[in-house]
Amino acid sequence: MNDMVIVVRSLRARTLASVVTAAMVAVAVALLLVLLSMRTAASDAFRRGTGNVHLLVSADASPLVAVLNGLFYANPPANPISHTKFAEIRDSFPWSWAIPTQLGDSYRGSPVVATSPEFLSAFEPSVGRPFTLRDGRAFVAPFEVVAGSDAARAHGLALGSKIALTHGAGALAQGGHEHTDHPYAVVGILSPTGSAHDRALFTNLESSWVIHAEERHERESEGEHEDHAAGESGDDHDHRHVEVADLTDADRLITGILLRIPTRPGSDASASLATQFDRLRRDTSITVAQPAQQIGRLMAIVGDIDWLFIAMAVVVLLSSAVSILLAMVASMELRRRQVAILRVLGASSWRVFSLAVTESTLIGLVGSLAGCAIAVGGCALATTLLADRIGLALSGAIDPRSAILVSLGAIVLSAIAGIVPAAKAYSTTVADHLRPIA
Amino acid sequence: MHRESPESNSSACAIDIRGLEFSYSRGFRIVVKRLTIAPEEQVLLAGPSGSGKSTLLHLIAGVEHPSKGSILIGGTDIVALRRGAQDRFRGNHVGMIFQTFNLLHGFSARENVEVPLMLAGHSASEQRQLALEALARLSIDAPDAPVDTLSVGQQQRVAVARAIAGGKRVVLADEPTASLDRANAAATVALIKEAAKRAGAALLMSSHDPEMREAFDRVVEIEEFTRGGARP
Numbered sequence: 001m002n003d004m005v006i007v008v009r010s011l012r013a014r015t016l017a018s019v020v021t022a023a024m025v026a027v028a029v030a031l032l033l034v035l036l037s038m039r040t041a042a043s044d045a046f047r048r049g050t051g052n053v054h055l056l057v058s059a060d061a062s063p064l065v066a067v068l069n070g071l072f073y074a075n076p077p078a079n080p081i082s083h084t085k086f087a088e089i090r091d092s093f094p095w096s097w098a099i100p101t102q103l104g105d106s107y108r109g110s111p112v113v114a115t116s117p118e119f120l121s122a123f124e125p126s127v128g129r130p131f132t133l134r135d136g137r138a139f140v141a142p143f144e145v146v147a148g149s150d151a152a153r154a155h156g157l158a159l160g161s162k163i164a165l166t167h168g169a170g171a172l173a174q175g176g177h178e179h180t181d182h183p184y185a186v187v188g189i190l191s192p193t194g195s196a197h198d199r200a201l202f203t204n205l206e207s208s209w210v211i212h213a214e215e216r217h218e219r220e221s222e223g224e225h226e227d228h229a230a231g232e233s234g235d236d237h238d239h240r241h242v243e244v245a246d247l248t249d250a251d252r253l254i255t256g257i258l259l260r261i262p263t264r265p266g267s268d269a270s271a272s273l274a275t276q277f278d279r280l281r282r283d284t285s286i287t288v289a290q291p292a293q294q295i296g297r298l299m300a301i302v303g304d305i306d307w308l309f310i311a312m313a314v315v316v317l318l319s320s321a322v323s324i325l326l327a328m329v330a331s332m333e334l335r336r337r338q339v340a341i342l343r344v345l346g347a348s349s350w351r352v353f354s355l356a357v358t359e360s361t362l363i364g365l366v367g368s369l370a371g372c373a374i375a376v377g378g379c380a381l382a383t384t385l386l387a388d389r390i391g392l393a394l395s396g397a398i399d400p401r402s403a404i405l406v407s408l409g410a411i412v413l414s415a416i417a418g419i420v421p422a423a424k425a426y427s428t429t430v431a432d433h434l435r436p437i438a
Numbered sequence: 439m440h441r442e443s444p445e446s447n448s449s450a451c452a453i454d455i456r457g458l459e460f461s462y463s464r465g466f467r468i469v470v471k472r473l474t475i476a477p478e479e480q481v482l483l484a485g486p487s488g489s490g491k492s493t494l495l496h497l498i499a500g501v502e503h504p505s506k507g508s509i510l511i512g513g514t515d516i517v518a519l520r521r522g523a524q525d526r527f528r529g530n531h532v533g534m535i536f537q538t539f540n541l542l543h544g545f546s547a548r549e550n551v552e553v554p555l556m557l558a559g560h561s562a563s564e565q566r567q568l569a570l571e572a573l574a575r576l577s578i579d580a581p582d583a584p585v586d587t588l589s590v591g592q593q594q595r596v597a598v599a600r601a602i603a604g605g606k607r608v609v610l611a612d613e614p615t616a617s618l619d620r621a622n623a624a625a626t627v628a629l630i631k632e633a634a635k636r637a638g639a640a641l642l643m644s645s646h647d648p649e650m651r652e653a654f655d656r657v658v659e660i661e662e663f664t665r666g667g668a669r670p
Contacts, residue, residue: 001552001553001555001565002556002562006553009544009545013544341540341541341542342542343525344501345529346554346557347525347529349522349525351525351557430502
């Protein structure tokens with residue numbers, strides 16, 4: 001016989017109440033851990049995706065917009081950059097790589113990135129983790145497309161699927177124009193990267209330029225025959241076939257340039273970054289952004305939301321501490337007689353006080369352990385659901401430090417919640433509770 | 439384990455009460471000028487229900503606290519002890535038996551007997567040995583059965599075993615026969631007397647039943663100590 005046996009017997013004598021109280025702690029701990037984990041996972045997901053790009057050049061209005069549009073596909077960039085400008089920037093410095101991108105087309109709402117093959121080989125969506133193909137190969141010839149993992153799943157794309165892209169990011173009903181004359185063949189499907197790139201499709205620049213050149217010719221011919229336009233349907237155009245060789249500088253438009261400065265092996269930083277950033281910024285026709293810095297600023301702006309998350313979780317934890325307190329106080333009312341018996345058998349007031357606090361602490365400990373287990377399962381579930389529903393890839397791992405801190409917090413709160421009933425036990429007037437129950 | 443009082447000068451008595459005064463807020467008083475009980479002596483504390491018998495037993499056990507006087511048990515003045523030491527002393531030297539047994543529910547018979555031994559500071563192996571001895575002496579052959587599964591008679595014997603285990607100096611029995619019929623009451627008193635005698639403990643048992651007087655050599659009337667006061 002020892003104090004722990006008394007505590008365990010006492011808890012077992014009220015199995016239902018003990019289990020319900022521990023379950024309340026478990027739910028609060030699990031909720032807090034999931035909230036904390038989702039909070040860091042969401043910002044991690046944002047920090048991924050800029051990958052190993054050092055500088056992003058676009059013609060957007062601001063650097064943040066450039067990053068959100070260029071690397072997170074928030075909206076199609078409004079203004080183009082000429083390929084001549086790209087060549088000029090590319091040749092102005094011995095970049096590790098310079099990758100042109102053109103955004104604006106979409107497939108059923110998923111953004112299409114027209115780019116050079118280096119996008120899939122040299123650019124890494126997370127530093128040190130390049131794109132890998134789950135199926136097939138990278139695009140080589142015009143009108144070949146590689147689908148990001150979420151895009152492939154969302155639209156049921158498989159190798160060999162033929163798809164027609166839409167000009168504009170929205171659905172057809174929102175004013176997009178479908179390029180039905182040039183079906184693209186799916187030649188590859190990427191593995192998930194946990195970034196916005198999973199939602200996109202990738203093709204080469206020439207195909208995009210050819211389609212837009214043909215459209216430009218159509219518009220010009222429509223302009224010439226506008227007197228005859230009445231009654232014609234939108235798709236009934238007078239087509240003129242364009243080859244890659246026919247493209248002019250006016251057709252060779254891009255919307256962004258991803259740049260990387262050479263670094264030493266194993267390092268992602270370079271002293272030249274600031275110099276090159278400042279040099280490019282002098283060109284007022286373009287916007288230059290350091291993506292990592294812009295995302296850092298964005299996170300600083302939305303950082304206050306973190307506090308909302310944490311405050312919610314703390315309120316949940318406190319409310320469960322109050323529940324423990326009420327459950328313990330209620331049980332102590334029922335156990336006054338047991339406390340009186342222990343006292344008459346030789347237990348000091350302090351001993352019954354410590355037994356009651358140990359009891360509530362034990363409830364907190366069991367609840368915390370169960371909560372950690374639930375949180376691990378819950379995060380796995382939330383990760384799957386978020387990936388399935390909105391394509392947001394979160395790591396979903398519970399940070400062990402958070403788990404330890406939250407569990408300790410819950411145990412301390414449970415112990416504190418045990419103090420009120422313990423004080424009642426301490427002050428129990430023994431004689432009154434030993435008399436026969438009437 | 440416990441602090442002996444420096445005033446120990448009456449170790450020949452199991453219980454020696456001197457100049458004791460206790461008052462309830464409603465004006466009811468217990469005044470004991472002197473009451474001694476010799477080691478192994480068996481005394482009946484007689485008086486009608488609600489006359490203060492339980493209060494006097496609680497005072498001797500140290501769960502009620504007098505305003506004046508001393509209560510020496512085996513020479514130790516429990517009134518002079520600090521509360522914690524008083525609790526340990528009670529666990530070591532005073533066994534109590536109640537009308538309703540007051541067993542710990544959810545605990546086995548052996549664990550019920552072990553609790554006061556544990557609280558008195560006995561090691562786990564001592565607790566086990568002393569508890570099993572006491573239970574065997576009272577013919578409990580299933581010491582690990584939960585007390586809730588035992589018959590009323592067996593529960594009563596567990597309560598008696600708990601009161602005597604570990605070599606108690608004093609056993610206080612508070613109306614242990616109040617809810618029993620005549621035959622059972624007589625058997626219970628015989629059981630308690632026999633157990634206390636074999637344990638070498640003095641017995642002070644309270645009862646409102648005049649029939650009980652015959653079973654004891656010495657009877658103390660509670661009214662001797664409460665004369666002139668209102669009842670609690």
